[in-house]
Amino acid sequence: MPRIVKHSRSVITALALVLVSAGALATMATADQSVEPVRCEIRATPQGGMVSLEALAHADRNVSGTYSFHVESAGRSGGTNIEQGGAFSAAPGKPATLGAVTLDAKGAVFDARLKVTVDGKSIGCAERVGGAT
Numbered sequence: 001m002p003r004i005v006k007h008s009r010s011v012i013t014a015l016a017l018v019l020v021s022a023g024a025l026a027t028m029a030t031a032d033q034s035v036e037p038v039r040c041e042i043r044a045t046p047q048g049g050m051v052s053l054e055a056l057a058h059a060d061r062n063v064s065g066t067y068s069f070h071v072e073s074a075g076r077s078g079g080t081n082i083e084q085g086g087a088f089s090a091a092p093g094k095p096a097t098l099g100a101v102t103l104d105a106k107g108a109v110f111d112a113r114l115k116v117t118v119d120g121k122s123i124g125c126a127e128r129v130g131g132a133t
Helices: 002-032
Strands: 038-047 050-058 063-075 078-090 096-104 109-118 119-130
Touching: 038 109, 038 119, 050 063, 050 109, 050 119, 063 096, 078 096, 078 109, 096 109
Parallel strands: none
Antiparallel strands: 038 050, 050 096, 063 078, 063 109, 109 119
């Protein structure tokens, strides 16, 4: 009988270690599936005959990452192709301005794309502005 109890204890101990490890992995996987800590926004503000495009990151916690802001346009006076990017840090409660451009809005259509990468995960947003004279 003591031999069976000893064997059972070994099996129970091994099983407990497996379950604890599996529980830890499940907890880590759940943490990775949480809502993204960052949201992106492209804010368009008309200013006379111009339009200002501002790339913003909103954070639910302190974060650091990289961004890429791309603006293309076509209008009567030609086209525009602007690339901005780099590193950024953001904190809760105050949007981080990542990049900004001010362009002539007369008859032009602007396609703006923003890509934000934090903790190896990327999110993006896009905005189409303009078309009126």
